[in-house]
Amino acid sequence: MHKLKEGDASVATDPEMQSLEALLKDLGMGEDGEGGDENEIANVLEKMMGQLMSKDILYDPLKELHDKFPVYLANPPEPLSTEDRERYSKQLHCVEEIIKV
Numbered sequence: 838m839h840k841l842k843e844g845d846a847s848v849a850t851d852p853e854m855q856s857l858e859a860l861l862k863d864l865g866m867g868e869d870g871e872g873g874d875e876n877e878i879a880n881v882l883e884k885m886m887g888q889l890m891s892k893d894i895l896y897d898p899l900k901e902l903h904d905k906f907p908v909y910l911a912n913p914p915e916p917l918s919t920e921d922r923e924r925y926s927k928q929l930h931c932v933e934e935i936i937k938v
Contacts, residue, residue: 896936903932 861878888894906929910922917925 899932899935903929903936906932 906925910917910925910929
């Protein structure tokens, strides 16, 4: 029980958690606000994630990664292990597939 109280206290002092709580209160979904229905919160989060995952937001950073990553792989600042090179190559392939869409 003591560990639960410690965890709760650490969450209360976490700046990121405080920021999230303030945002939810502004939306009327905090502990003190009206609403807070799980479906309403889920809808807000889904809408927010939909906006963040839109092509308008993601395309430019992914295009930049697509353009610059091959140069990095060809001449990394430090030698890459075989595992890292394979993993990075797979990541580049995924980015290329996303850019095609």
